[in-house]
Structures are given as C-alpha cells and as structure tokens.
Amino acid sequence: MAAVLIFLQIGTGLLLKFVYVPTPLGAYKSILVLSHSVMFGRLLRNIHHWGANFLVLIIFLHMLRVFFTGAFHPPRQFTWVVGLGLFSLVLTANFTGYLLPYDQLAYWAVTVSTGMLEYIPVVGGLLQEIIRGGNEIGPATLNIFFAIHTAVVPMGLIILMAFHFWRIRKAGGLVIPKAPGEEIEERPNRVPTMPNLLLRELVVTVVIIAVVMLVSVSFDAPLGNSANPGLSPNPTKAPWYFAGPQELLLHLHPVFAVFIIPLVLGVALMGIPYMKYDTDAAGVWFVSVKGRRITLIAAVIVIIAAPMGILADEFLIDFVARLHGVPAIIGNGVIPFALIFLGCAGFYILIKHRYSATSSEVVQAIFVLILFVFLILTITGIWFRGPGMKLTWPF
C-alpha cells in the first residue's frame, strides 16, 4: 500500500507541476486555476492531498507491524533503518508540500514550525536561515521547498525504496510467523510468486486506489485565504501528523521538546535492532504471551496517566513554577523530563521483577509506553486544543 501510494504521489505530483507556479504571487492563484478551470484539476489535487495523508498513516501502521512481529531482528536490522529513512522522507514530502498552496494555513504552519529550529543549540539559527532561505518565509523559502518537494524527495524515495526491497529479498523474504517458542528450520509451503503474490498485490493496489478516489471525490483538500504575513490565525496548528510534537511543546521547554527528546527518540528507534536480545522473537506477535500482557499493562498505564499529566500541567504545574520563580528551563524542562525518566525507570523495575521480563519484552513495553504517550499527545493536539491552544472540547 505504501509503495502504491508513493507511485500515486509521484504520478499526480508530476501532473500538478504543469499548472503549479512556485512563487508567492503565483502559487495560490495557480491552485485556484487548478481547482476551477482545469479539467479534473480539483480531483488531481484532492488525490495528491489525501494520498499524502493516507501514506503517513499506512507507513506508521507498517512500522508497528514490523516492530510487533520482531521483524527488525537479524538479518533485517538494516531494513528497519532504511525504513526509518523512508519515513523521514515521507514526512519531509508532507512538510514541504504543505507550504506549496501558499494559503494562510501553509504560511503560518511553516512559520511556526521553522521558528522552532531556533531552539536547537549552536546550529539552530543557521539551520533555520538555510531552510527558510533568509530570515522569514518568502519567495526563497517557496523555491527551496518546491525543489526539495519535487526533486530531492522523489529521487530519495525511489532510491531508498529500491534499497528497502533489495534488503527484504536479501533477508530471504518476510519474517516467518511462528508461535512463541516454536523452532522453524525451513521456510514452509513455498508457492510461485505468479499468480499467488501478484494477484494479492493487485487486489491491494486496486483497493487502496479505490479508497483514495472515493475520499477525493467526496472531500476537497482544504484551502484557506491567500497567505497574509500580517495576520496570524488563532490557533496556528501544525498538520495532524505533527500535532503530537506541537502538543509536547506546550508542556516542555522547547530545548527538550524540539531537540533533546526527538534526538533521544530518533537514536533509540534506530538502535532498536542493534540491542542485545536474549530470546529469538523474530516472527512472533508481541514476543510472547507474557509480552502481550505486559504490552497491555503499559498501554493502560499511559491511557490513564498521560491525560492526567496533561490536565495537571494545564492547571497545576505551571502555576507552581511561576509561584516559586523557578527558571523555565528547570520548571518546564529538567523537572518534567526527570519525572518522565523516573516513571519509565519505575515501570522497568516493575516488569523486570514482577514479571521477570526478557529484554525483548522490556524493549517492547518501553516502546508501547512511548507510542501511547505520542498517540495521546496527538489526539489532544488535534481535537482538544482551541483558540490560544487552551484545552477545549472537540465539539
């Protein structure tokens, strides 16, 4: 599905390029022309828009499937790392594409998110200037984003995707599913690719294209007013796939939310396949029966604790910090970070001693903790934040 959607993006993207004009004055107008005067123009834009959204969702699910079946274990470690590279490229594609219509949504979301780069120590300012092509969002930014979006990203995607598939074949195909503790010597029941696999892939292709088509004829891609640097909308929200990090930023000092946590998580994600594991869990869903139970416990803990944490931070903790005159980097950075770390350590001790968890089960449990925190932050950011980014009800 991910591969089909990428080819769909490249196909529709190439067609969009015939009409799209990458200048601040021309961009918005060209989207209007596309939507109103070009035959099937609006449908084309809708397919590109919804395809991009589905792609993020499907890659995320693919990553979860790979993780929870332990398909990152040898010899598939590097396939996982290449996958992470693909994920970053797709996020880059979405982020750079977001600016292209040059409407209010685009202008302000990109202003706010590139503004965050300032908080990266030492190189942040320079990085921001390079990405924006100057001090603020303008013609140079649009030019840079357009070049990255329509040349660098597609080239990178094609190369990495080929590499991904080659690695999968080098590893002897997909991981063999097995029950906990079962030893499998040989690949069972081989069948010819044609027609067995090909037919299934064809069905998947047709179904995913049909779904994207159905959504695209039913819902138009959003388009705000033309970009106005003098008028910022309230609230200025990031696109939904960045709602989690944006929500985190409301709770933690930017140095932690923008730099330290993403860095730690990125390194940890890449390191997952290279850790030392004491059991062979490749191909077993959730490692073991016990692993499944621990995973469930981790999820329940976060589902209860994370919303409480968000509420406490909204109504209690900031108040305490202000009351005692604690510097922001400590009150909103070091203290909550230490609390999160202690929480994880406490959980580690619990599952290690109470359940004598193996290293695979421990890594899986911590992954689930972080995954659910991320999901809850994302849900809160998308549906429970209103004007001034205050907590509100979604309806």
Ligand code: HEM
């Ligand atoms: C994984 C691949 C890609 C993703 C995820 C992606 C994503 C996006 C997104 C989210 C937008 C904004 C759409 C909107 O809401 O208005 C966009 C616009 C655009 N994309 Fe892509 N894109 C991809 C590949 C490509 C390629 C390969 C090209 C061309 C070679 C391309 C050309 C364009 C153009 C011209 C626009 C501006 C028109 C518009 O905004 O509707 N895209 N893209």
Ligand code: HEM
């Ligand atoms: C554009 C993004 C991606 C595309 C097109 C893609 C495509 C594929 C395909 C077609 C397969 C074989 C079928 C399957 O296992 O479902 C596969 C397997 C795999 N992918 Fe991806 N993938 C992408 C992203 C990722 C990501 C984000 C990760 C992990 C971080 C990842 C890690 C893996 C691994 C480890 C395998 C081997 C699975 C196994 O042997 O069971 N991929 N990928």
